[in-house]
């Protein structure tokens with residue numbers, strides 16, 4: 336747990352970072368750009384869950400594939416989903432494959448989403464009801480995943496066959512997974528800023544969100560002392576979130592995009608570069624930066640450069 340004094344020092348360096356980070360430009364090459372295509376919240380949540388579910392590996396590979404998928408759903412992914420019939424759509428979806436996943440996984444996901452929408456009116460309403468019923472984001476998300484997997488498999492399997500990697504597509508947080516892509520989806524839906532669209536504003540409070548933990552966020556969080564844990568688990572994501580809640584209890588996840596992009600863009604490289612650390616605005620709060628001792632050079636460089644290099648999330 337961060338002390339009050341340490342939390343105040345971190346907040347003093349991270350808040351300007353978040354405020355000055357060039358988020359809008361980075362959104363263009365991020366899976367959330369697929370959500371920004373739509374104005375209607377009903378379409379945003381459908382596009383969001385599809386985009387987040389396949390947002391792993393090379394962004395240059397999955398982004399065009401997801402773009403093609405959404406193009407095929409016409410102007411309203413929600414209306415397309417409501418009318419989704421696995422038998423009728425099989426020829427149109429058979430092209431789809433991405434790494435571990437084939438058309439059968441996609442069809443099961445679509446059919447499961449369709450079932451959830453039928454049950455509650457929207458994905459957001461279903462999640463809000465589950466959260467109110469369980470009092471826990473983790474349990475609500477686990478129920479959400481279980482429902483989509485179960486109903487999606489039942490509806491799509493007779494046409495598309497057994498999905499091969501549905502458990503990878505929708506990771507169950509009850510089993511310890513950090514469920515990074517599902518939490519990314521929740522961040523997009525619940526928060527609103529230049530990146531996150533706020534589709535579910537009012538359904539779930541921002542304070543219950545947990546950071547979508549990836550390798551970049553994990554590394555930078557350890558350097559900044561937000562966690563000491565080494566495993567990329569739900570518990571580690573919760574611990575980082577609890578540390579960030581000391582900086583902003585109502586919206587701890589607001590730091591996620593910037594901290595992740597620091598690592599991903601190479602502004603804070605995985606292979607230590609003393610030249611960068613010596614000039615980094617976070618240096619005084621960073622384990623690696625402090626280890627360099629009293630040498631100083633161009634303080635504030637990282638802050639000034641925060642919008643400078645392009646990257647894409649995960």
Ligand code: SF4
Nearest residue numbers: 603612615621623624
């Ligand atoms: S001081 Fe170095 S390691 Fe620490 S955040 Fe800055 S660039 Fe990264």
